[in-house]
Amino acid sequence: MFYNLHQTVTKNAVNVINQNSVVPTKFKTAAINDASGTIVDVLKAQLESGKLKELIKFFQTSGIENSFLISIISKKYANRLNRYYSINMDDAKNIADKLIPNVMNNFISVTKQAPSKDDGMFSFLNWLSGNTVNFEALSVKMNTVSFA
Secondary structure: HHHHHHHHHHHHHHHHHHHHOOOOHHHHHHHHHHHHHHHHHHHHHHHHHOOOHHHHHHHHHOOOOOOOOHHHHHHHHHHHHHHHHHHHHHHHHHHHHHHHHHHHHHHHHHHHOOOOOOHHHHHHHHHHOOOOOOOHHHHHHHOOOOOO
């Protein structure tokens, strides 16, 4: 599952990072890898903080550009670009704002096509959790159980 995410990041990064002169050539590959890592870190933190319903909704929604999670991922990625690659914050924000929404739109469109398949949303959520939870079964239970 991480491979699919990383491939999506790499495809989108060609236009944003590789053609951006503010990212030093020797750091371009690392900056691309950091984009994948940032996405995983933020989504995993959401999962670990018990925001499963919000995370599932995020993966099922179209038009995520203005979502809270996209904003968090973009800010965290901009901070990493600034801190680790000495890119000034304005340029780092510009790169993150161009890259992250496109990556997530493309990745979500793939995971949405067949949520139960190997490259689907539930497989990704299972991978994020270290395969400790079957999120497809949990999602069904969450939708059928009502809390008082």
